[in-house]
Amino acid sequence: MQLGSIGRPWLFASVVMGLSFSLAAHATGDAALGKKKFYTCYGCHGIDNYRNAYPDYPVPRLRHQHAAYIVSALQEYKAGDRPHPTMHAQASSLSTQDMEDIAAYLQGPAPIEPSSKMVGQMPPQVATCAACHGANGLGVAAPLTPKPPILAGQHEQYLIQALDQYRSGRRKMPVMMGMANSLKSEADVRLVAHWFASQPSPLATATPDSQ
Ligand code: HEC
């Protein structure tokens, strides 16, 4: 996406409107079944600070992440739109109903609500992201589809890894490829990742006893 040639406010307004107009009905999952189906996933996602090897970064926190986002992320791994071989294999073994059930379990009955609480002074580089992720990474009230993930409280190194993959086109999600490429430098990538990772958040490791 060529951000330089287009007026930014116009671009963001049209992207956000495009997303909200495509609001789709969302099937619901069974959280109790989802907990059982998550059994094999605890081995990585249920251990605090469990790390991916080569490259080395922590496995993302999934407890309380939005259900709709979990389903779309799993579908992207399954389709190969995200380049992680283990997660491709994991997601390929799941039906859409399995994904919905797991997502209902992970999110829990009370989805994370947007709030205005912040720790520190928001860097200007974050302004662009706030339209969809909220200034503090806890999301926005608008019902956007696809659902943007909660970034607050996510592992900093995982956020850097994800942004680098959108920037290089290895994660093939057009909206985020454009947004990640609007960050001017690797220093800006680290800065926004640090900002979101250090905001207060209910996002947590999905240990077997987490609620
Ligand atoms: C061998 C370790 C491992 C196992 C087992 C595993 N995952 Fe993952 N998972 C990862 C890693 C590493 C990532 C980050 C991949 C990347 O960089 O895109 C990830 C990413 C994810 C994401 C994306 C989160 C986000 O914020 O975008 C979801 C959702 C997910 N896993 C769900 C599952 C589910 C459901 C299972 C079980 C069916 C599972 N994982 C099993 C290691 C694992």
Ligand code: HEC
């Ligand atoms: C127009 C809405 C929108 C804007 C603006 C936006 N994002 Fe996103 N973001 C999304 C959506 C939707 C996803 C899910 C993409 C996918 O499925 O891979 C996402 C995913 C992400 C992820 C992956 C998180 C994970 O758990 O894997 C990161 C990191 C991220 N965004 C950071 C940013 C940053 C930093 C900015 C500002 C430079 C930004 N986003 C601007 C909508 C947006």
